[in-house]
Amino acid sequence: QVQLQESGPGLVKPSQTLSLTCTVSGVSISSGSYYWSWIRQPAGKGLEWIGLIYTSGSANYNPSLKSRVTMSLDTSKNQFSLKMRSVTAADTAVYYCARINWNLIHYYYYYYMDVWGKGTTVTVSS
Amino acid sequence: SSELTQDPAVSVALGQTVRITCQGDSLRTHYVSWYQQKTGQAPVLVIYAKSNRPSGIPDRFSGSGAGDIASLTIAGAQAEDEADYYCNSRDSSGNHSYVFGSGTKVTVL
Numbered sequence: 001q002v003q004l005q006e007s008g009p010g011l012v013k014p015s016q017t018l019s020l021t022c023t024v025s026g027v028s029i030s031s032g033s034y035y036w037s038w039i040r041q042p043a044g045k046g047l048e049w050i051g052l053i054y055t056s057g058s059a060n061y062n063p064s065l066k067s068r069v070t071m072s073l074d075t076s077k078n079q080f081s082l083k084m085r086s087v088t089a090a091d092t093a094v095y096y097c098a099r100i101n102w103n104l105i106h107y108y109y110y111y112y113m114d115v116w117g118k119g120t121t122v123t124v125s126s
Numbered sequence: 127s128s129e130l131t132q133d134p135a136v137s138v139a140l141g142q143t144v145r146i147t148c149q150g151d152s153l154r155t156h157y158v159s160w161y162q163q164k165t166g167q168a169p170v171l172v173i174y175a176k177s178n179r180p181s182g183i184p185d186r187f188s189g190s191g192a193g194d195i196a197s198l199t200i201a202g203a204q205a206e207d208e209a210d211y212y213c214n215s216r217d218s219s220g221n222h223s224y225v226f227g228s229g230t231k232v233t234v235l
Binding site for chain 2: 037039046047048049051052060061062063096101103105108110111112113114116117118119
């Protein structure tokens, strides 16, 4: 059974760096069959995709966050991480990690987030 | 970047059918997936590749769509189906990025 678990500080001061880790169990993050992603949700609001990281270690980010975000892999620990710099109160949210699964049908690729962590709340406040 | 538009809220009588829609340009070129999120819980995948149900999802959930509109239908809605529902697809910008719909709150009366 594949499980994802987010961890990291629940409180970050404004202008500092938010750092979260997602620990994956039940599958190797080195498997080329999946990508690994972060999503966040401010209280009472919708889901916002933050970015994804490939097994190669390269990453794609939401254009609105790209200048502040870095994702990385630690294959020895089967973890992937998120760093977000220069945080403000607007970055206060529940942060989820998720697995992106993909396949091919009728000559088109399709993608979906089939396994999610339970989420971790991050508050940005002094 | 792309946007996916959903109606903010919809209500359905217990046992009746409700359809939720999602509209956006990215749906013309990328498959949609749908997620159910109950209060205080992580999202759960209910439909992928427009119309496929993961194992464990009741068959009262179905997906369809054409062009720039996708739909999620709950046939015979149950009390436990009350939740927020989000659509999602790859962005149509050409980068490998994703966009979520704004979400629809489904209330079962």
